[in-house]
Amino acid sequence: MLLFSSSLGLFNISYDAYQNIILAFLHTSQIVLSAVLILLSIAQYIGTDNTLSKEEEIFYRYATLLEHEKYKENLENKYSKDMNSLLKDE
Structure with missing residues (x-):
């Protein structure tokens, strides 16, 4: 949700002056809504419960x-091969 709202906010910036007041209002409301979505997603992340359930544990x-x-097992295999090669050399 954070990625969606941040991308919405970043790509909603325009440098053109709107001649129509309705388009300017819609543009402004989209920017405000994207900022609200970002704040909500951050608040949701901060407020999550960090305890594990019994099944997760x-x-x-x-x-x-x-x-x-x-x-x-990987360590045992690695060192047993090394020891075997050393024993064969002697």
């Missing part, structure tokens, strides 16, 4: 354990 713990095991 279980998921992230499980994902961390899997990542740790994969890293450990």
Whole structure:
């Protein structure tokens, strides 16, 4: 939402003077609305709840354990190959 509202605000700038008062009013209202959207999206981001639910906590713990095991396997494979090559050389 922040990306949409910021792009709306950036591309809504025009340098032409409007001859019709209705077009000038519409242009001004679009700029004001895009600023309001930006402020609302920032407020929504700041006000979000940062606590994890029980399901999310279980998921992230499980994902961390899997990542740790994969890293450990990669290290073991790397160093076992190095040790095997050293033993073969001797």
